Amino acid sequence: MVVLRDCFLGVRRFDDFEKRLGITRHVLADRLKKLVEHGVLYKTPYQQKPVRQEYRLTEKGLELHPVVLALVHWGDKHMADERGAPIVHVHKQCGKIMQPLTTCSCCGEPVTARDIRVEPGAQWQDRSAELLPR
Amino acid sequence: MVVLRDCFLGVRRFDDFEKRLGITRHVLADRLKKLVEHGVLYKTPYQQKPVRQEYRLTEKGLELHPVVLALVHWGDKHMADERGAPIVHVHKQCGKIMQPLTTCSCCGEPVTARDIRVEPGAQWQDRSAELLPR
DNA sequence: GCTCCTAAGTTCTTTTGTGGAACTCGCTAA
DNA sequence: TTAGCGAGTTCCACAAAAGAACTTAGGAGC
Numbered sequence: 001m002v003v004l005r006d007c008f009l010g011v012r013r014f015d016d017f018e019k020r021l022g023i024t025r026h027v028l029a030d031r032l033k034k035l036v037e038h039g040v041l042y043k044t045p046y047q048q049k050p051v052r053q054e055y056r057l058t059e060k061g062l063e064l065h066p067v068v069l070a071l072v073h074w075g076d077k078h079m080a081d082e083r084g085a086p087i088v089h090v091h092k093q094c095g096k097i098m099q100p101l102t103t104c105s106c107c108g109e110p111v112t113a114r115d116i117r118v119e120p121g122a123q124w125q126d127r128s129a130e131l132l133p134r
Numbered sequence: 135m136v137v138l139r140d141c142f143l144g145v146r147r148f149d150d151f152e153k154r155l156g157i158t159r160h161v162l163a164d165r166l167k168k169l170v171e172h173g174v175l176y177k178t179p180y181q182q183k184p185v186r187q188e189y190r191l192t193e194k195g196l197e198l199h200p201v202v203l204a205l206v207h208w209g210d211k212h213m214a215d216e217r218g219a220p221i222v223h224v225h226k227q228c229g230k231i232m233q234p235l236t237t238c239s240c241c242g243e244p245v246t247a248r249d250i251r252v253e254p255g256a257q258w259q260d261r262s263a264e265l266l267p268r
Numbered sequence: 269g270c271t272c273c274t275a276a277g278t279t280c281t282t283t284t285g286t287g288g289a290a291c292t293c294g295c296t297a298a
Numbered sequence: 299t300t301a302g303c304g305a306g307t308t309c310c311a312c313a314a315a316a317g318a319a320c321t322t323a324g325g326a327g328c
Binding site: 006009016063064066067069071077078085087088089091093096097100103105107111112113114116117118120122127131132133134 | 140142143144145150154173191194196197198199200201203204205207208211212216217218219220221222223224225226227228230231232233234235236237238239240241242243245246247248249250251252253254255256257258261265266267268
């Protein structure tokens with residue numbers, strides 16, 4: 001998650017990740033490799049002689065933005081000190097500082113945990129006991 | 135994250151978490167303790183003689199719902215097999231199967247990674263070099 | 269020609285975390 | 299009297315992470 005957070009801030013290079021994250025080079029190399037293997041990041045050279053790679057979000061990776069945004073927002077609300085949120089998100093279209101709001105894709109209304117009921121997926125009915133409690 | 139996911143499905147008891155998650159009792163006890171310490175879950179007895187506890191989401195924990203919902207939705211889209219999503223979310227108010235949509239709190243428009251610009255928070259200007267790359 | 273520097277790793281050793289199984293404790297039911 | 303349940307705790311062997319040094323392929327300064 002912290003690697004992804006920094007990707008969304010525009011960090012692309014191995015040493016930049018290492019300086020920003022409190023993580024060893026070994027673990028960073030491992031995580032980057034796994035993210036590439038799963039198609040969340042891709043590796044592309046930004047210079048030859050010597051070859052230097054950078055890591056960028058794929059389309060699949062970009063679609064994790066709602067997850068990271070929601071988690072950052074939660075952290076800003078519940079973990080921040082008196083200085084408040086260390087960074088803010090500006091919505092380019094409307095120009096204002098925004099908070100992410102989760103809404104229903106059908107009716108557009110805001111959605112909280114209490115507004116949702118969970119049901120087994122269409123192809124999974126026979127296995128709902130394993131999927132849902134009680 | 136998997137403990138939280140199951141909390142939002144209504145799982146509350148130690149042994150139920152253990153059966154559903156591929157995680158040892160030791161690690162589960164540790165994670166539940168940490169989540170309680172951080173105020174995401176709270177422990178409450180559901181019977182006396184002998185005392186049995188259950189774990190429930192606090193208000194702070196419930197506010198992680200957008201994070202879990204967004205991550206589940208991403209997984210359904212990118213990791214599901216031909217059977218599709220194992221569970222679906224029904225919006226109680228409109229009665230339809232919904233996908234979470236992240237929108238701008240100011241203008242209400244849907245937001246993607248490309249619509250956002252990041253800036254340092256008001257009280258943090260002097261430290262923006264550490265917070266933002268380049 | 270020598271030394272230092274950079275980026276992107278890899279290798280090494282020590283410490284910490286995890287998996288798996290068994291054990292505990294307070295109680296209930298057969 | 300024995301068995302079972304829920305919610306852990308303890309023990310050991312193995313896996314992963316921290317921290318530091320080393321590697322490789324070049325470039326800059328002297």
